[in-house]
Amino acid sequence: MKHFLLTTILAGAVALPAYAADYSVMAPAAPGGGWDQTARSLQTVLQQEKISKKVQVINVPGAGGTIGIAQFASQQKGNPNALMVTGYVMVGAILTNKSPVTLKDVTPIARLTGEYEAIVVPASSDIKSVADLVAKLKANPGSVSWGGGSAGGTDHITAGLIAKTAGVDPTKVNYIAFSGGGEALAAILGGQVTAGISSYGEMESQVKAGTLRLIAVSSDKRIEGVDAPTLKESGLDVVIQNWRMVAAAPGITAEQKAAISADIEKLEKSKGWQETLKTKGWSDTYLSGPAFDEQLAKDIASTETILKDIGLVK
């Protein structure tokens, strides 16, 4: 144990690249964010469960992941050891940034995790339900300010979908983008905006403490242990989740793809992964094979439509 500790510390201190990596996982973002955490969890569990001997994580930050995917698609072509973590946010970023490299240029393997969106208002607000919010939105769309994460992200798309489904012009949505979940949450708590949208996990402790009122979640069915209706129940047919997936390099053979898929499936079933999901508060939304390809195509198409409706993509 002592030796192990010492080597870990040494390795951490000099940040040596691993020698011969069985897998190298690219997180197309800076250390610390959701993709990076997913990549590092993959690394830990793949090694711990002995699915892979050595896993290395590489961070390539920038422009909603589009810098990373461009580099991944060109440099790792045909490499069966290269993986990349990506997700729903990249679908939007590819569209708004007009990225020449898209998810079609890599080999999607499986969807791993997902987080549902929560719609909240400050506890002191006179809005008690989605119906109240929609009524306000219909009376004067501009008077309802929505606080959430960056423009074109999952939060913004959710606000756009709510307005559109309620029959309100989505271009009139008064969405106030904040640079991170924490800053958005502070603005909602401080009553600077009418309503807030963010992933449920980020809001959970505030909702439990009673400082924020949760009026709806964006899941298909009610979430276990969460006392709030879905948007669907509230009369708005909106289901959306901020999912994360893993992709392999382009140009790999069918056998190589099958081998990677098998490793990821083994990972998903492992105890270590299920424990990681629990501590991180991610739901298991594992989906692979043709069913995943189909869902991915659907998500991309609907995202393009709503981003055009909001006016972010021409």
Place this chain on the structure above:
Amino acid sequence: MTTFDFLMQGLVSAAEPMNLFYALIGVTLGTMVGVLPGIGPATTVALLLPVTYQLDPTGSLIMFAGIYYGGMYGGSTTSILLNTPGESASIVTALEGNKMARKGRGGPALATAAIGSFVAGLIATLALAFIAPYIVKLALVFGPREYFALMVLAFVTVSSAFGNSSLRGLTSLFIGLALSLVGIDQLTGQNRLSFGVPDLLDGIEVTTMAVAMFAIGETLYIAAQGAQAPDRIEAVKGSVWMTAKDWSRSWKAWLRGTVIGFPIGAMPAGGAEIGTFLSYATEKKLTKHPEEFGDGAIEGVAGPEAANNASAAGTLVPLLTLGLPTSATAAIMLAGFQQYGLQPGPLLFATNPQLVWGLIASLLIANFMLLVLNLPLVGLWVKLLTIPKPWLYGGILMFATLGTIGANPSVFELGMLLVFGLLAYIMRVFDYPIAPVIVGLILGPLAEQQLRRALAISQGDVTVLVTSPIAAVLLLLAALALILPLILRARGQGNALSQLAASED
């Protein structure tokens, strides 16, 4: 148990020999990685967090606290000695700190930074323990319009504090503001001034800019002087330690820096840099030695260094009391807490008092370890300056490049580093101050976004900017800071004032 009992209990367990050892390892690792230019505390914590997972919760919290404070402090050493800020919060430290080092006063500069960080860390951590719930209420009152007013105040006070010619200072500031527009506009998601280059979509990284402006620009400048350059720097002139005069000039600056840094760090959109800017401007206004500013004034190191460590503790206020991760570092810490089954949030103090107080006690211990580690090293560090110039600047160049590449392995980033280094060289040759460029790059987007958010929420009604009492007071202060010197000068009293200040010396 009362607050005090919990804290004492935490301190007792943190002071066990093994835990002290973990604190020392944490501080050492944090300082080592934090010293690399371009790698700030957020990246340091993210990279080293897995190391702490191997320990029991108490041990890992302690090591983690050490890494955080170490990473926060590490940047100042290179700022002072090599004019190469390790991260954006130690940019201001380089201004006076490096001038001091060149005059053989590197020892006192490093010492005032270390002791100032300790004093600020101590006071701010205690403030975190006892008044966090009140501070956070104040922080939440700050909405977009209040932030905008704060930014206006920062612009006015800070731009007058850099350089002697306001025209040159403003020119530099506007270069920074123009560069700050590059990239995806956060509020609309549209690209601005990126000319179809994907690498520019995220804008210009502040640390890359700071390293280019200070380290690369300086190296080019020295190299261009060739044999005419002044001889080798005298590493130590006078005492390597702080003199009685240094102490008397430093302690007030430490306290003022703490008072400025802590609440700004606690604000969800504050950030450590703004505290250091305001502290520097304050010290320059209040000093009895204005002639030394820009030439190595110890207050200009003491204040900002205290401010950045105080804001590091300030960041933990919204995190521990509300569960709000308001900075990149805080977001990573949140991930770290989850590893120990700790869910930060409004109920944390009630549901998990042992761990919270353990963390606060760990921060106090880590802060102390930082001093233990760094004060004895001061004598060793200043020896760096005795390295012959070609070697020293060759080393700086390599160090700066390595840090930038390490933080973001991209050829484009390296290209930017060199281009901005060239820009800094040209600005130096024509005697334009370089710090305002970075001030513009940091404050520009904050001011712009907050103004636009405020106006979007009010649906275009401009009067909201002055109808909030806090915003109105801040704007009034800014107006006074701008107008008062003009009036005094018009009445011919400006002269009298500066004479008065000079004669006190």
